[in-house]
Amino acid sequence: MKQTTVLGIWWSTAGAFLLLLLGGVGVHAQDITIVGAGTGDKISIATAGVNVGASTAERQFLQILQTDLKRSGWFTLGAAGASVIELQGNTQVNGSTLEVKCEVLNRATRKSYFARVFREAAAQPQLVAHKLADAIVEAVKGVPGIASTRIALVGSREGKKDLYLIGSDGGGLVQATRDGVPCLSPAWSPDARNIFYTSFLRKFPDVYRIDLGSGNRTRVSGYPGINSGAQVSPDGRHLALILSKDGNPEVYTQDLGSGRVTRITQTKHAAEASPVWSPDGQQLAYVSDVTGAPHIYIINRAGGSPTRITLQGSENVSPSWARDGRLAYSSRRGGRYQICIYDPKTRADRQVTKVSSDHQTPSWAPNSRHLVYARTDSYISCLYILDTEDDSQVKLTTSKGDWYFPAWSPR
Amino acid sequence: MKSGVMRIVMSAVVVMLVVGASGCKKKPKAGVTGGVGSDTIPLTPLGEIGYGEVAERGEFGEPITDVSFENVAFAYDSFTLASSEHPKIEAVADYLLANEGTTVVVDGHCDERGSRDYNLSLGEHRAMAVRAYMISLGVAEDRINTRSFGAEQPLDAEHNEAAWVKNRRAEFSLFRK
Numbered sequence: 001m002k003q004t005t006v007l008g009i010w011w012s013t014a015g016a017f018l019l020l021l022l023g024g025v026g027v028h029a030q031d032i033t034i035v036g037a038g039t040g041d042k043i044s045i046a047t048a049g050v051n052v053g054a055s056t057a058e059r060q061f062l063q064i065l066q067t068d069l070k071r072s073g074w075f076t077l078g079a080a081g082a083s084v085i086e087l088q089g090n091t092q093v094n095g096s097t098l099e100v101k102c103e104v105l106n107r108a109t110r111k112s113y114f115a116r117v118f119r120e121a122a123a124q125p126q127l128v129a130h131k132l133a134d135a136i137v138e139a140v141k142g143v144p145g146i147a148s149t150r151i152a153l154v155g156s157r158e159g160k161k162d163l164y165l166i167g168s169d170g171g172g173l174v175q176a177t178r179d180g181v182p183c184l185s186p187a188w189s190p191d192a193r194n195i196f197y198t199s200f201l202r203k204f205p206d207v208y209r210i211d212l213g214s215g216n217r218t219r220v221s222g223y224p225g226i227n228s229g230a231q232v233s234p235d236g237r238h239l240a241l242i243l244s245k246d247g248n249p250e251v252y253t254q255d256l257g258s259g260r261v262t263r264i265t266q267t268k269h270a271a272e273a274s275p276v277w278s279p280d281g282q283q284l285a286y287v288s289d290v291t292g293a294p295h296i297y298i299i300n301r302a303g304g305s306p307t308r309i310t311l312q313g314s315e316n317v318s319p320s321w322a323r324d325g326r327l328a329y330s331s332r333r334g335g336r337y338q339i340c341i342y343d344p345k346t347r348a349d350r351q352v353t354k355v356s357s358d359h360q361t362p363s364w365a366p367n368s369r370h371l372v373y374a375r376t377d378s379y380i381s382c383l384y385i386l387d388t389e390d391d392s393q394v395k396l397t398t399s400k401g402d403w404y405f406p407a408w409s410p411r
Numbered sequence: 412m413k414s415g416v417m418r419i420v421m422s423a424v425v426v427m428l429v430v431g432a433s434g435c436k437k438k439p440k441a442g443v444t445g446g447v448g449s450d451t452i453p454l455t456p457l458g459e460i461g462y463g464e465v466a467e468r469g470e471f472g473e474p475i476t477d478v479s480f481e482n483v484a485f486a487y488d489s490f491t492l493a494s495s496e497h498p499k500i501e502a503v504a505d506y507l508l509a510n511e512g513t514t515v516v517v518d519g520h521c522d523e524r525g526s527r528d529y530n531l532s533l534g535e536h537r538a539m540a541v542r543a544y545m546i547s548l549g550v551a552e553d554r555i556n557t558r559s560f561g562a563e564q565p566l567d568a569e570h571n572e573a574a575w576v577k578n579r580r581a582e583f584s585l586f587r588k
Contacts, residue, residue, distance in 0.1 A: 182561075182564065184527055184528060184531060184561070198531070200563070204558055205561075225535060225539075225559075226531060226558075228531050229528050229531075242531075244539065244557070248536070249535050249536060271529075271535065271536040272532060273526070273528050273529040273532040274526070274528045287528075287529050289529075289533070294488075294529050315488075317525065317526035317528070317529050318526050318528065318529075330526065337526075360526060361526065361527075361528075379570050405528075
């Protein structure tokens with residue numbers, strides 16, 4: 001096996017640690033306390049009360065914080081004295097450390113959401129900015145922030161395919177594998193410490209797990225035939241995946257403790273693909289071509305009768321199940337693949353991309369608001385982030401190459 | 412979770428893929444109706460169940476390079492074997508039946524359109540349709556393995572109908588034990 005190298009590991013570990021700390025603070029103030037919420041549904045926030053020093057790191061910190069707050073989708077930047085939320089505090093550089101003291105206040109009520117000190121390497125001012133931005137979103141809106149999250153993706157550069165990681169703001173692209181072989185379908189463990197994916201490392205499609213802390217890579221499924229599309233259950237104890245070892249591609253679950261696999265679908269005349277878990281772990285959505293074309297079905301995690309949920313479009317593929325229960329998928333409509341969102345509660349179905357390009361493999365952010373997907377124009381594939389509140393889209397990948405199979409980290 | 416998996420992997424019994432293994436009995440061929448629509452997929456297991464660090468797949472023996480066989484073609488989004496493709500598969504089956512100790516890996520491929528993850532399953536289904544037809548012709552199931560590349564290895568990198576026709580295919584790799 002070739003050596004796996006994952007750069008910037010401490011970055012992710014530190015991020016996970018901070019979120020644990022945040023969880024302990026117990027600040028879950030909701031936006032019900034907010035009145036006069038500025039532009040549209042967005043809340044105006046003023047950063048002028050943060051006394052920022054003159055160093056490059058401090059100035060970059062403020063710029064990145066402002067960008068993060070806008071990218072969160074919840075805020076607009078407002079003037080001091082005229083915004084709903086105010087930040088107060090100061091920054092300083094102590095040796096190699098950037099320290100930011102910040103209090104977040106409701107300007108009218110003077111209610112304090114939190115007052116905290118953030119410290120990170122001054123050489124990477126984005127770390128403090130992302131953590132503060134996420135803390136603000138969590139405290140004011142009660143939902144997870146996405147500034148510190150990352151996206152796993154497959155990159156194809158000069159014909160060589162490998163697994164990469166990128167920040168959700170498009171920064172910090174790192175190459176996670178150096179195999180130059182086909183790889184597909186990365187997926188995160190719920191604790192964001194492992195990535196499962198399909199690789200032809202040993203000439204056949206097998207499922208591997210990369211431990212981001214140690215960089216170790218282990219093959220977790222190497223049966224005859226295909227082993228692909230692994231997704232970790234919300235409790236972190238099982239995989240859903242596609243195996244063909246019994247003579248036909250089907251959905252299976254695999255107990256990560258015992259290794260035991262259980263067949264879920266029974267369609268000897270059809271191929272299945274792309275299983276994903278419901279947020280409560282009780283159901284699976286997957287693709288099956290049992291009707292002759294691929295469509296999306298939901299089945300109980302123990303098996304049984306599946307229900308087809310996609311009735312429009314000539315093909316429906318690549319489901320992603322958000323924490324709020326909605327499913328995003330790619331639907332072939334008018335000859336192009338478009339991203340659609342289906343809500344099982346209301347059965348409402350909405351097409352969220354419109355332009356005449358192919359939009360594929362959506363993956364939900366942990367905030368159930370943003371999606372990342374691969375868009376192909378002139379046979380070049382790039383990743384875009386879409387805000388499902390207003391369907392605005394921002395290009396994520398700018399480096400040369402083809403980028404696809406995005407998977408948004410759960411934290 | 413991690414330590415449990417590691418334990419399992421490290422203690423996993425090394426299970427040989429049963430390619431060409433002696434003593435394997437052929438299963439009855441009843442119900443195999445090779446080459447007709449979706450009924451070409453009998454549930455014929457691919458081999459012994461392995462887990463984790465099983466024996467290296469792909470080590471099937473010495474590649475056979477002095478013969479070559481035509482690729483099997485498929486329609487878009489289909490794994491159905493057209494009757495025009497039968498003679499190509501029969502040629503491989505004849506070779507295997509005439510040459511003891513040889514095995515084949517059938518590689519299934521798709522064109523670039525559609526989802527890459529679904530294409531991986533579709534490519535496997537194509538390879539398995541070819542395998543099922545070979546089994547119906549009398550080739551022992553443990554001499555035929557499948558592998559899907561999905562849309563990952565096109566023969567022709569162009570983005571047009573002519574390239575897509577070439578890229579939707581099953582390829583044969585033969586080995587001698």
